[in-house]
Amino acid sequence: MKLLSIFTPYIIGTVIFFPVVSQAQSNSEPQQYSLNMIAYEYKSPNHYATVLYMPYYPAYGLVSMKSSGCNAEIAGYIDPFALKNKKLTITYKRCKISFDINQETQELSQPSETTSCADYHPKNCSFSQMPTLKLIPLKIKD
Amino acid sequence: MIRNSSLGVLFLLMISSMPSSFANTQHHKTSPSKQTYNTPKAITRNDKPSIVTDSQISIYNAHKDKNNYVIALYTDQPGKALITYDSPTCQANSYGSTSINPKNKSEIEFTSTEDPLCKINFKKTNNNELKIIKETAACTAWHGDFCTFSSISLLTRIYPQ
Numbered sequence: 001m002k003l004l005s006i007f008t009p010y011i012i013g014t015v016i017f018f019p020v021v022s023q024a025q026s027n028s029e030p031q032q033y034s035l036n037m038i039a040y041e042y043k044s045p046n047h048y049a050t051v052l053y054m055p056y057y058p059a060y061g062l063v064s065m066k067s068s069g070c071n072a073e074i075a076g077y078i079d080p081f082a083l084k085n086k087k088l089t090i091t092y093k094r095c096k097i098s099f100d101i102n103q104e105t106q107e108l109s110q111p112s113e114t115t116s117c118a119d120y121h122p123k124n125c126s127f128s129q130m131p132t133l134k135l136i137p138l139k140i141k142d
Numbered sequence: 143m144i145r146n147s148s149l150g151v152l153f154l155l156m157i158s159s160m161p162s163s164f165a166n167t168q169h170h171k172t173s174p175s176k177q178t179y180n181t182p183k184a185i186t187r188n189d190k191p192s193i194v195t196d197s198q199i200s201i202y203n204a205h206k207d208k209n210n211y212v213i214a215l216y217t218d219q220p221g222k223a224l225i226t227y228d229s230p231t232c233q234a235n236s237y238g239s240t241s242i243n244p245k246n247k248s249e250i251e252f253t254s255t256e257d258p259l260c261k262i263n264f265k266k267t268n269n270n271e272l273k274i275i276k277e278t279a280a281c282t283a284w285h286g287d288f289c290t291f292s293s294i295s296l297l298t299r300i301y302p303q
Contacts, residue, residue: 034228035203035210035212036210036212036226036228036235037214037226039199039201039214039301041197041199043197048198050199052201052224053224054235056226056228056233058233059235060224060235060237061237062214062222062223062237064198064221064222066198073222074222075222075224075237075238136201138300138301139300140203140210140300
């Protein structure tokens, strides 16, 4: 009870003070919109590949590759723990596709897939054969 | 007798030669036809790269106040799609597949993989805009009551620009 009586003024002060601070910030600074979508792409005359994912939980991702002999795509969950270690892992059922995220070069590379992923692409190709993808700079329009 | 028998032999010869001639014609027909079927396929394969070099995916965005809404999908073909909705009171993300209305190719239907009863219908108003026409009631269970897509109904394409 003694502790409560000591801390009560601080608690009341915090409750009153913080809304004022947050209002002041929103009035003085322009609002920043973060886009919950990160996109990578590879384009060549014979091959197209894209990887998109949401960085914020609950997060999902999409992997797609298209060429004259191979059309394959998959969408599933993002592993948030792998993402912290700069690994992008997209899981759909038992198929797991992983990439290395290189923030310096803004590239997605070293793709690998589990054996179950063979159910989602033709035999002559694989998600692990995907080329290195480049980050697409996405700008929000006002 | 000889005349009759010679005519009979001639008749038999004619009959025996007929199937082989048919077979020959068929054989000749099949091999050129294979070539004719193969040639256009080869041409389309050669033509495909020009399509592949273009961006296949389209990313649309809309924001109102602190609500931010992003959709990534193929607008000209059926495929996988991602939808994300951020607001202070609601975080609704989903993935699924799209199909294009064969009667009106500007209309796209998204079906959530997690809940196939949740369907969202979009309309491409022009090259740079995507309008949400309707969503099924099942989607409310997914995104809750605090964020309705009708509040941000028009999305602008941000990629490709």
